[in-house]
Amino acid sequence: MQILIDGVSKSYMDSKQGAVLALDKISLTISENEFVVLVGPSGCGKSTLLNIVGGLLSPSGGHVFVEGLPEERDPAIGVVFQDVGLFPWRTVADNIAFGLEELGVAQPEKQARLARYIKMVGLEGFEHAYPHQLSGGMRQRAGIARALSIQPDLLLMDEPFSALDAQTRTLMQEELLRIWQATRVTTLYVTHNIQEAVYLADRVVVLSRRPGRIASILPIELPKFSRDKGENLPAFNRYAEEIWNLIRDDAQQALLEGADG
Amino acid sequence: MTRREVVNRFAFMEDKAASWVPWVSICTLLLVWEAVSRSPWVSALYLPPPSAIVAAGVDMAVSGELWTNLMASMGRIAAGYALGSIVGVLIGLALGFSAIAEAAGNPILYSLYPVPKIALLPLIILWLGIGEVSKITIITLGVFFPVAINTYAGVKNIDPLFVKVAVSFRANRLGVLRKVVLPGALPMIFAGLKLAAGTSLLLLVAAEMIAAKEGIGALILHYGDLMLTTKLMVGVVVLSLLGVLFNQAIHAIEQRVIPWKQ
Numbered sequence: 001m002q003i004l005i006d007g008v009s010k011s012y013m014d015s016k017q018g019a020v021l022a023l024d025k026i027s028l029t030i031s032e033n034e035f036v037v038l039v040g041p042s043g044c045g046k047s048t049l050l051n052i053v054g055g056l057l058s059p060s061g062g063h064v065f066v067e068g069l070p071e072e073r074d075p076a077i078g079v080v081f082q083d084v085g086l087f088p089w090r091t092v093a094d095n096i097a098f099g100l101e102e103l104g105v106a107q108p109e110k111q112a113r114l115a116r117y118i119k120m121v122g123l124e125g126f127e128h129a130y131p132h133q134l135s136g137g138m139r140q141r142a143g144i145a146r147a148l149s150i151q152p153d154l155l156l157m158d159e160p161f162s163a164l165d166a167q168t169r170t171l172m173q174e175e176l177l178r179i180w181q182a183t184r185v186t187t188l189y190v191t192h193n194i195q196e197a198v199y200l201a202d203r204v205v206v207l208s209r210r211p212g213r214i215a216s217i218l219p220i221e222l223p224k225f226s227r228d229k230g231e232n233l234p235a236f237n238r239y240a241e242e243i244w245n246l247i248r249d250d251a252q253q254a255l256l257e258g259a260d261g
Numbered sequence: 262m263t264r265r266e267v268v269n270r271f272a273f274m275e276d277k278a279a280s281w282v283p284w285v286s287i288c289t290l291l292l293v294w295e296a297v298s299r300s301p302w303v304s305a306l307y308l309p310p311p312s313a314i315v316a317a318g319v320d321m322a323v324s325g326e327l328w329t330n331l332m333a334s335m336g337r338i339a340a341g342y343a344l345g346s347i348v349g350v351l352i353g354l355a356l357g358f359s360a361i362a363e364a365a366g367n368p369i370l371y372s373l374y375p376v377p378k379i380a381l382l383p384l385i386i387l388w389l390g391i392g393e394v395s396k397i398t399i400i401t402l403g404v405f406f407p408v409a410i411n412t413y414a415g416v417k418n419i420d421p422l423f424v425k426v427a428v429s430f431r432a433n434r435l436g437v438l439r440k441v442v443l444p445g446a447l448p449m450i451f452a453g454l455k456l457a458a459g460t461s462l463l464l465l466v467a468a469e470m471i472a473a474k475e476g477i478g479a480l481i482l483h484y485g486d487l488m489l490t491t492k493l494m495v496g497v498v499v500l501s502l503l504g505v506l507f508n509q510a511i512h513a514i515e516q517r518v519i520p521w522k523q
Contacts, residue, residue, distance in 0.1 A: 054429060055429075056425060056428065056429060077429070079426075079429040081422060081425070081426065083422055085420075085422040085423055085425065085426040087423060087426075087440075087441070087444070087445075088521050088522075089444040089445070089447070089519070089521045090521075098426075098427070098430055098440075099430035099431075102427075102430050102431045102432050102436060103431065130520075130521045131521075132521070146430075150430065
């Protein structure tokens with residue numbers, strides 16, 4: 001199975017700047033069990049692309065295909081959102097179960113999966129808590145469990161840790177690698193954080209802005225764990241610097257325009 | 262060199278009143294009232310003392326008079342309130358969730374909303390007669406508008422992210438309505454239900470004063486005509502208690518239905 005992003009463009013009308021080309025003919029293939037990170041400055045359209053791939057936004061041009069599904073069905077796509085979006089009126093367990101409910105997963109299987117993914121993200125003991133009783137990091141764990149519980153063909157993560165404090169963020173990145181290692185789910189991950197991209201990715205796709213185009217694709221040839229430590233550190237820093245040099249001018253431009261997204 | 266301690270100027274925000282303050286306040290009011298009524302300068306006819314009102318209330322309760330009137334009023338308010346809130350929630354959800362319903366319904370809703378419902382009472386009596394139906398209808402109308410408008414606002418206030426989440430996990434339109442829009446709008450729906458509780462009491466009494474043999478409103482009007490102010494005041498006190506209990510009941514239901522609200 002692979003995800004084929006074929007010439008996807010997106011333009012929209014902006015009240016100040018008129019027609020803006022957010023994405024310009026993006027073509028990219030994501031292989032099975034691959035962890036691809038989209039990185040780029042504010043306003044490069046990386047979240048827009050993720051929403052289009054997730055079927056939550058229409059592209060102005062181009063297509064997204066899922067090829068080689070094992071059977072004739074719609075692909076299951078799990079999305080982890082930046083602001084999590086846990087329903088305040090549901091407990092942690094009921095939030096995680098939401099996707100399973102909509103899939104019509106039968107009760108015993110549902111309970112088994114809930115237990116499995118709650119354990120995987122380390123939320124045991126918080127099943128009956130409401131979201132407002134959890135810390136930001138705990139909420140995003142629930143968000144990840146909710147997305148994984150449907151056993152998606154593709155996992156989409158839209159800046160999942162950017163609302164967290166720096167320490168929690170570092171811990172959650174380590175945690176995510178461990179969880180990913182256990183599932184090896186095909187993943188498209190969006191971030192503006194270069195270190196995070198190099199830390200997590202099999203391949204980093206660097207986007208430029210206005211229009212959003214692929215500036216470069218860098219396979220990260222480092223072991224999956226401890227990339228920012230010991231003998232891996234020099235190479236880690238070289239990758240980070242290479243990416244920073246690619247987006248520096250764009251980031252500066254974005255700063256001046258006060259653009260977001 | 263002088264030394265000044267920095268004091269917390271924000272401390273008053275954490276002031277707490279003792280639990281006995283409300284009781285002392287209500288008891289003081291009753292005592293002052295009793296004293297004024299019994300003083301030579303005020304006639305008990307114009308302001309009967311609380312003790313006399315309680316005594317009259319006990320008499321009226323024992324004779325069954327209070328019970329008959331209370332039941333008549335409660336029946337009307339229960340029917341009107343239930344009908345108005347159910348229809349209000351349904352219409353509010355529809356207006357908030359469907360763009361077509363919103364465009365078609367909103368101008369009608371907002372042009373009828375400001376009309377004081379009492380002004381429609383003569384018309385409704387003309388249409389539906391002087392019996393129970395017209396009384397229940399006016400209460401239904403009075404409850405419908407605040408509930409519908411609050412429900413609509415509640416739906417509009419839902420974070421679009423929640424809908425996006427639901428859709429990303431393959432919820433269909435009905436699923437979004439049932440699992441996101443309705444629970445998300447519940448806090449505002451309850452705000453509307455509380456507003457409507459006051460309105461429904463007001464319209465109940467107005468309707469009963471125009472045409473009713475039984476009911477707290479009719480009782481108050483009847484004893485007013487007879488200048489029996491003590492018995493009149495029994496009716497007023499019953500209305501006050503009814504209003505307080507009504508609000509407490511809604512509050513209790515709210516706590517049960519929205520346990521996730523801090």
